[in-house]
Amino acid sequence: MGGSPTVYGGNTPCVSCIASDGALLVLDAGTGIYHLGKKLESRKEESKLIRMLFSHVHWDHIQGFPLFSPANSPEVKLLIYGGPPQGGTWEQALKGQMDDPYFPLPFSSLGADITFQGWPDEGPMALGPFTVSRTLTNHPGGGYSYRICCDHKIFVYATDTEHPASGVDEGLFCLARNADLLLYDATFFPDEYPAREGWGHSTWQHGIALARAASVRRLLLFHHDPSHDDESLAEMEWRAQQEFSSVEAAREGPVILD
């Protein structure tokens, strides 16, 4: 995310959660998942089970999947949960982008044991040690944000969503309540937003409004626009920090919840 990135990273979205017992939950399969795959190649036996969630099927969130090396490993069991809010399945989206002529190898050639699981009509879902709730995002074609509880910590993944005209998004407010960490869509700078209203993205100011309303401990501003370089993202971060005590622009690399 970012045009010529050195500090804030240049991959499209992929976030992974690692529980204290080593269980892994992957959110989205943007280009960042290629690097995650390289790290996982050296992991131990208990890490061969990988659970995945997707926010939606826009290309920046699925395009890395064909190059996720664990998906091609016969030792790996990959569980993918839920389905797109607009109908169809994640399976169709992931397969479709590998169909000829978009990719040289079909989805069916992948070596891992890949299965697609449903999602309950109501209430949270237990994915190993992760208890996950979700809400719909305000984004073209729809999508989901997720609340992930694990090891007595709460992480909320809320990307590709646009704030309402006034107040905060009710669904996201409930999802983000008392979260230890909120990853929020801050694609547009506030002065850019009026010309991009309806594109399904938000700003750092609305991220802070949501974080304040929901008593979030820490906010990470995510989904940087490709036109924003390191300098402009640093300025965004500085401005945000004048208004909220614990906020940063998201960077590549680990975040530890303690």
Ligand SMILES: [Zn+2]
């Ligand atoms: Zn999108």
Ligand SMILES: [Zn+2]
């Ligand atoms: Zn996106």
